[in-house]
Structure formats: C-alpha cells, structure tokens
Amino acid sequence: MTTLLGIRGLRAWHGHSQALFGVDLDVGEGEVVALMGRNGMGKTTTIRTALGLQRPCAGEVSFGGRPIVDLAPHRIARLGIGLVPEGRRCFPNLTVRENLVSAARRGPWTLDRTRRLFHRLAGRMDQRAVTLSGGEQQMLAIGRALMTNPRLLIMDEATEGLAPLVRQEIWSALDTLKSEGLAILVVDKAVGQLLAMASRCVILEKGKSEWSGPPDAVSADVAGRYLGL
Amino acid sequence: MISEVRLNQTLVLLLVAVPLFGLIVDQPYLVTLATRVAILGMAGVGLNLALGYGGLVSFGHAAYFGAGGYVAGILAHHALNVEPIADWPILISGTTEMLIIWPLAMLFGAALAVAIGALSLRTSGVYFIMITLAFAQMLFYFAISWPSYGGEDGLPIYVRNRFPGLNTFDPLTFFCICLALLMLVLWVTSRVVGSRFGLALQAARQNAERTTSVGIDIFRIRLTAFALSGAMTALAGALYADLNRFVSPSMLSWHTSGEIMILVILGGVTRLYGPVAGAGCFVLLEQFLGGLTEHWQFWLGLMLVGVVLFAKGGIVGLLTRRPADA
Numbered sequence: 001m002t003t004l005l006g007i008r009g010l011r012a013w014h015g016h017s018q019a020l021f022g023v024d025l026d027v028g029e030g031e032v033v034a035l036m037g038r039n040g041m042g043k044t045t046t047i048r049t050a051l052g053l054q055r056p057c058a059g060e061v062s063f064g065g066r067p068i069v070d071l072a073p074h075r076i077a078r079l080g081i082g083l084v085p086e087g088r089r090c091f092p093n094l095t096v097r098e099n100l101v102s103a104a105r106r107g108p109w110t111l112d113r114t115r116r117l118f119h120r121l122a123g124r125m126d127q128r129a130v131t132l133s134g135g136e137q138q139m140l141a142i143g144r145a146l147m148t149n150p151r152l153l154i155m156d157e158a159t160e161g162l163a164p165l166v167r168q169e170i171w172s173a174l175d176t177l178k179s180e181g182l183a184i185l186v187v188d189k190a191v192g193q194l195l196a197m198a199s200r201c202v203i204l205e206k207g208k209s210e211w212s213g214p215p216d217a218v219s220a221d222v223a224g225r226y227l228g229l
Numbered sequence: 230m231i232s233e234v235r236l237n238q239t240l241v242l243l244l245v246a247v248p249l250f251g252l253i254v255d256q257p258y259l260v261t262l263a264t265r266v267a268i269l270g271m272a273g274v275g276l277n278l279a280l281g282y283g284g285l286v287s288f289g290h291a292a293y294f295g296a297g298g299y300v301a302g303i304l305a306h307h308a309l310n311v312e313p314i315a316d317w318p319i320l321i322s323g324t325t326e327m328l329i330i331w332p333l334a335m336l337f338g339a340a341l342a343v344a345i346g347a348l349s350l351r352t353s354g355v356y357f358i359m360i361t362l363a364f365a366q367m368l369f370y371f372a373i374s375w376p377s378y379g380g381e382d383g384l385p386i387y388v389r390n391r392f393p394g395l396n397t398f399d400p401l402t403f404f405c406i407c408l409a410l411l412m413l414v415l416w417v418t419s420r421v422v423g424s425r426f427g428l429a430l431q432a433a434r435q436n437a438e439r440t441t442s443v444g445i446d447i448f449r450i451r452l453t454a455f456a457l458s459g460a461m462t463a464l465a466g467a468l469y470a471d472l473n474r475f476v477s478p479s480m481l482s483w484h485t486s487g488e489i490m491i492l493v494i495l496g497g498v499t500r501l502y503g504p505v506a507g508a509g510c511f512v513l514l515e516q517f518l519g520g521l522t523e524h525w526q527f528w529l530g531l532m533l534v535g536v537v538l539f540a541k542g543g544i545v546g547l548l549t550r551r552p553a554d555a
Contacts, residue, residue, distance in 0.1 A: 051442055053438060053441070053442065072441075072446070073438075073441040073442055074441045074442075074444050074445055074446045074447070075444075075446075077441070077442050077443055077444035078444040082443070083442045083443075085439060085442070089436055089439050091431065091432040091435045091436060091439070091440075092435060093431065093435060093554040094428060094431060094432060094435070098428045099432075101425060101428060102425060102428035102429050102431075102432045102440075102443075102445075103432075103443035103444070103445070104425070105444065144443060145443070148443050148444055
C-alpha cells in the first residue's frame with residue numbers, strides 16, 4: 001500500500017510545554033487509521049502539526065511522498081487533506097450552501113453528492129450554519145472537508161457531544177466513505193466504533209506513538225494500559 | 230420591521246427624491262447634499278468590503294479617498310495649466326476627462342492599497358489598525374509638504390471635469406453621475422460578496438485558521454479585497470474632489486478615515502446599503518444639527534455609542550431587526 005501521509009519522529013510544543021516527543025504515523029491510500037490515546041496525549045497537536053497549523057521543532061511530515069513541513073497550511077490542504085476540526089466550527093454566518101461552496105475544489109465531490117451523503121443538510125441549504133443543530137453542524141463540517149475533494153480526510157473528535165442517533169449517522173457516513181476508498185485518519189473517544197471501522201490503530205502515550213497494530217490486536221492489556229479502559 | 234430589500238429600495242428612492250424635491254422648492258443645495266451622500270456612501274461601501282465583509286478594521290481609508298482626490302486634482306491642474314505632468318521618458322499630460330480620471334484614480338487607489346495591505350495584512354487586531362493609520366498619516370504629511378500641488382492650502386480645480394455628452398456643471402447631472410456610479414459600486418460589491426471569493430473573505434473573518442485549513446490562501450484573498458476596497462474609495466475621492474472643485478490634504482487626514490468608518494458603523498457593518506444609510510444620516514446631522522450648534526459632533530458621537538451598544542447592525546440592522554454578523 002502506498003503511504004499517503006507519513007509522519008516520522010514528530011516533536012512539537014503546545015503553548016509553553018512540549019506535547020509531542022516523537023510521533024510516527026502512516027496512513028496509506030484507502031486506509032482508515034484510528035489515532036488513539038487518552039486526553040492530553042497529543043492527538044490534536046499531531047494533527048495540527050501535520051497540517052502546518054503549528055510548527056514542529058523536529059521531525060518529518062510527508063504527503064504523497066512530498067515533504068510538507070515547510071509548506072503554508074493552505075498549500076498543505078490543497079495537496080488533498082480535508083480536516084474536520086474538533087468542536088465543529090463551521091462559518092457561522094454563512095449559509096449551509098455557502099459553507100460548502102466556499103471550500104469547494106474540483107473533483108468527484110459536488111454539492112449534490114454531499115447532499116446525498118447527508119440528507120439532513122439537503123433541506124437546509126439556505127439556512128445559516130449558526131442556526132443548525134450540533135449534529136447538523138458536524139455533518140456540514142464533514143461536508144465542507146469533502147467538498148475540497150481530499151485524498152485524506154482527518155476527523156478530530158467528530159462525534160463528541162452529539163446525540164447517539166446523530167453519531168450513528170456520522171459513523172455510517174464514514175463507513176460509506178471508507179467503502180468508497182477514501183483514506184481517513186480518525187480521532188474519537190468512541191473506542192468501540194473506532195476499532196470496528198479502522199484498518200489500523202496508532203496509540204499515543206505522553207506525546208509518543210507507543211503502540212501500533214490492527215484493531216483486533218488491541219488486547220485488554222493494551223486498552224487498559226494506554227486507553228484507560 | 231421592514232425587509233432589507235425593501236429598505237434598500239427606500240434608501241435609493243429617498244436619495245433620488247431629495248434632489249428632485251430641492252429643485253421643486255428651489256433649494257438647489259439639497260442636490261449638493263444628496264451628491265455628498267452618494268459620494269460618502271460610495272467611500273463607505275468601499276470600506277465596508279474590507280471592514281465589514283473582510284473584518285479588516287482599516288483606520289486609514291482616507292489614504293485612498295485622498296489619493297483619488299489628488300489624482301483628479303493633479304490631472305485637472307495640469308490640463309488647465311497646459312503643462313505636462315512628465316515629459317520624460319514619455320509625455321504625460323493632464324486631463325479633465327472623467328472617463329480617464331476615474332480609472333486612473335481607481336488604479337492608483339488599488340495600487341496604494343496593495344502596497345499598504347502587503348505590509349499591514351501581516352498583522353492583525355490593534356496593530357493592523359495602527360499601521361493603516363500610520364500609512365494614511367504619512368500620505369497626509371507628504372501632501373501638506375508638497376508645495377507644487379498646494380501643500381497645506383490644497384489644490385483648486387477651477388472647472389469641474391468633463392463627461393462626454395453631459396453638462397457636469399449642472400448639479401443634478403453631476404448628482405446623477407455620482408448616483409449611477411454608487412449603484413454600480415453597490416452592484417459590484419453584491420456580486421463580489423456573493424461569489425466564492427467573497428464567501429472565502431467572509432469565512433476568513435469568521436475563522437481564519439479554519440479557512441486556511443480548507444486550502445484558502447487568506448492573505449491573497451484579503452489583499453485582493455483590500456485593493457478592491459481601496460479602488461472604490463479612491464473613485465469616491467475623485468468624485469468628491471470634483472464636487473468641491475477642490476482637493477485638500479484634509480481628505481487624507483485621520484479625521485476623514487474616522488468619518489468613513491463612522492458612517493459604515495452607523496449604517497450597518499456587513500450590510501450592503503449600510504454605508505449609504507450611514508452617509509445619509511451623517512450628512513443630515515452635519516447639515517441640520519450643524520446649523521444649530523457647532524458641537525454637532527457631540528450628538529453624532531452619542532448616536533454612535535447608542536448604535537454600538539444597542540444596535541450592532543446599525544441603522545439597517547435596527548430597521549430590519551437583523552443583528553450584525555460576527
């Protein structure tokens with residue numbers, strides 16, 4: 001499998017304290033990788049650093065074989081990485097349609113296809129994002145990332161704080177994306193869902209990637225030691 | 230409550246009705262007042278693109294307003310004195326043709342905005358406000374120390390510039406020209422704001438990091454919007470110079486920047502016709518309150534405080550019951 005996103009020995013700071021002490025992570029074409037770990041272990045910092053939203057102090061990040069550490073965040077995104085950020089964060093005063101169109105780039109993901117994936121958004125295209133429910137905003141955030149026609153989708157805590165039914169809808173949408181062959185790097189607290197969907201898991205502990213393997217190899221011992229389960 | 234479209238139509242109708250009423254009751258100064266509203270409104274629409282839609286609080290838009298004024302003034306000055314602006318390497322002579330002056334003023338305004346924006350857009354918040362102010366003040370001091378074009382005394386334009394087929398001396402004709410240009414600028418702004426470029430500009434205001442991470446180069450988007458904003462304000466400046474038949478360094482001063490900003494906030498930030506409503510209100514207050522007391526700006530200030538505290542969408546927001554965008 002060709003490596004799409006490659007992270008080697010990534011070290012970075014979060015404010016005044018070092019958060020990453022050497023993260024190694026690969027996401028291959030069409031692969032779903034679950035980035036796991038307890039709170040404060042560096043999952044979001046890893047994602048932010050990989051996307052150029054903050055600078056690493058050491059390490060390498062490549063996308064499609066090309067080093068991207070020195071690139072501006074918008075250039076990294078244009079290479080084909082779509083981020084669904086933590087806490088939803090749509091553009092509140094733009095309508096659903098405007099949110100989707102503002103990020104659109106040419107490719108198979110169009111407004112119609114996004115509407116088909118998330119039926120709930122279809123009837124709310126001219127509604128301002130701020131008036132949507134939490135779940136709908138999350139769907140919009142995923143839709144907006146898809147409209148950039150990414151080769152890799154990164155989901156950071158996409159289902160946090162949502163009603164179980166809405167969560168289920170989002171997980172089933174992710175399943176659809178997975179079956180269509182989109183590479184996904186996913187961070188979430190719903191370990192059960194992650195293990196069911198991921199092709200591989202990477203566990204961070206104190207800013208280092210401590211464990212990596214297929215989901216069925218996550219033993220009770222590993223889950224207890226690294227995930228507090 | 231009134232819909233925003235209906236309110237915008239009412240504003241335009243009012244703007245047309247005032248000068249006609251002025252002619253009927255033989256008060257031609259009302260035509261000049263309406264022309265002033267159209268021109269200041271246009272400067273405000275320019276600033277609103279940067280300040281409202283882009284979230285770029287420029288406290289230096291007098292630079293573009295004054296630059297537009299000086300382009301009109303200098304070109305007319307050379308044309309009337311029949312002396313070239315430059316004769317080497319190529320001969321550049323002055324002109325009194327509005328159709329040449331306007332694009333040149335806009336081009337110059339845009340170029341100035343690109344130069345100022347390229348430096349100031351690397352900062353944000355209070356630093357951005359201060360840098361834009363500093364650049365405008367630099368131009369102001371440059372203008373007052375430039376004796377060839379009147380220095381502190383300003384530069385008179387003895388004869389109003391010409392427009393093919395129209396008598397620009399007639400106040401109503403000049404008002405119609407200004408109104409037509411205001412409508413054009415409003416149309417362009419509405420198209421820009423609704424385009425993908427405009428959406429990206431607004432997205433960058435609402436969340437810069439999020440906008441960057443969907444692959445949008447926010448610096449370029451903002452710089453382009455800043456240049457467009459500068460061009461519109463410069464066009465207003467060129468018309469203002471023609472209205473007064475005089476260009477003075479005060480067009481470049483921070484008071485002017487403040488006034489343009491006030492009328493945008495008063496009318497409604499991120500409201501397409503907000504600056505027009507604001508300009509109308511500003512000119513009304515200046516004219517009628519200014520006739521009663523020379524401290525009319527005190528009341529304007531009070532009104533501004535009221536709007537900022539209780540009507541964040543400005544006059545347009547208040548009447549349409551739609552609060553300001555974040």
